[in-house]
Amino acid sequence: MEEFQRLAEERERQEAEETWLQREAIAQRQFQIDEAKRRQEQEEVERLQWEQAKERAEREEIQRKQREEEIRRSAKAAAEFDAMMESMNEYLNNPRLENPPSHLLRVMETHPEERPCEFFSRTNFCRYGHACTFNHRRPMLARIILIRHFFNHSMLQGRQPHTEYSSGEEHLELTEQDLRSDYDEFFNDAVEELEKFGTIVNFRTVRNTLEHLRGHVFVEYTNERSALRAFTNLQGRYYASKRLNVEFSNLKTWRGAVCGT
Ligand SMILES: [Zn+2]
Numbered sequence: 001m002e003e004f005q006r007l008a009e010e011r012e013r014q015e016a017e018e019t020w021l022q023r024e025a026i027a028q029r030q031f032q033i034d035e036a037k038r039r040q041e042q043e044e045v046e047r048l049q050w051e052q053a054k055e056r057a058e059r060e061e062i063q064r065k066q067r068e069e070e071i072r073r074s075a076k077a078a079a080e081f082d083a084m085m086e087s088m089n090e091y092l093n094n095p096r097l098e099n100p101p102s103h104l105l106r107v108m109e110t111h112p113e114e115r116p117c118e119f120f121s122r123t124n125f126c127r128y129g130h131a132c133t134f135n136h137r138r139p140m141l142a143r144i145i146l147i148r149h150f151f152n153h154s155m156l157q158g159r160q161p162h163t164e165y166s167s168g169e170e171h172l173e174l175t176e177q178d179l180r181s182d183y184d185e186f187f188n189d190a191v192e193e194l195e196k197f198g199t200i201v202n203f204r205t206v207r208n209t210l211e212h213l214r215g216h217v218f219v220e221y222t223n224e225r226s227a228l229r230a231f232t233n234l235q236g237r238y239y240a241s242k243r244l245n246v247e248f249s250n251l252k253t254w255r256g257a258v259c260g261t
Contacts, residue, residue, distance in 0.1 A: 084140065092228055100141055100224045107250070110136040122256040124249045127212045142248040144202075144220045145227050145234075151186050151205045151215035152240065155179040194219055197233060198226020204254050218249055 087101045110132070117134035120126040124146050126136060155174050183205070191203060202220035206213050221227045227248065235246045 088141070088228060088232070091225060092232070100228075104141040104224075106140045108138045108140055121252070123206075123213060123216075124218075124247075124251055125212060125216065137250065139248045139250045141224050141228060142250055143222070143224055143227050144218055144249040144251060145230055146247050146249040146251075147217045147219070147234070148245045148247075149215045149242070150190065150217035150239070150244070151183065152242070153179060153182055153215070156207065156209055156214050190217070194230060197230035198222060202254070218251060218254070 084104065087104050091097055091100050091104065110130070112135060114133060114135045117126050117132050117136050120132070120134070120136040124138075125148070126132050126134075155176075155178070187203065187205075191200065194200060194203070198221045200219060201222055202218070204218045204220075206216040206218075208214055208216075219227075219230065221230065231246050231248065234244050237244050
């Protein structure tokens with residue numbers, strides 16, 4: 001009986017121990033799973049951090065290259081500009097050079113890969129300016145110069161003259177006649193000045209009420225040297241309290257320079 005009791009206790013203890021071992025094994029296993037998961041999460045965080053750092057480094061590298069490219073490009077443009085100015089000076093001051101150096105006869109293009117801007121080709125001016133997506137082709141040097149908004153007249157403003165033109169009861173409206181005589185005065189004035197740079201073949205003013213074309217004056221000289229002389233002397237000078245803006249023109253037809261009727 002005593003022996004039986006002892007065996008029963010022994011079995012009970014063994015069972016208890018086995019249960020404990022089983023629980024311990026489960027706990028161990030759970031710990032390993034948790035640990036593996038934690039490690040995986042940690043690795044994921046590290047991987048993301050590394051990727052972000054890599055992306056940042058790549059971005060900075062691209063920005064650095066862009067800055068370098070910009071500096072290179074502006075240095076190149078400045079060198080080209082200096083070379084162009086030098087050529088222009090040489091051409092201006094050396095009468096033995098009959099024709100302009102070939103690289104002054106280049107055409108500058110805003111979007112060489114695009115089709116030409118019809119408006120710019122026709123009038124040498126486009127209301128969209130630099131924002132235009134079509135190609136603006138502008139000669140670096142030509143026999144014709146364009147002086148934007150050179151002729152300024154209230155008849156071209158497309159609105160009624162201001163009351164200061166009226167006197168007393170008598171309402172003086174500007175007439176075609178006034179425009180004509182004011183234009184003649186402007187013309188004589190301008191031609192006298194512009195002839196100082198060379199012989200003028202053509203002098204055309206755009207009579208157009210569209211603001212971006214209004215009063216543009218095209219002056220054609222017999223040769224590029226005269227046009228260049230006019231350009232360098234007039235650019236930035238003031239006329240009738242307005243700063244002159246002179247550029248070279250490759251206008252095909254005079255009629256085309258006028259928009260509409
Ligand atoms: Zn355009």
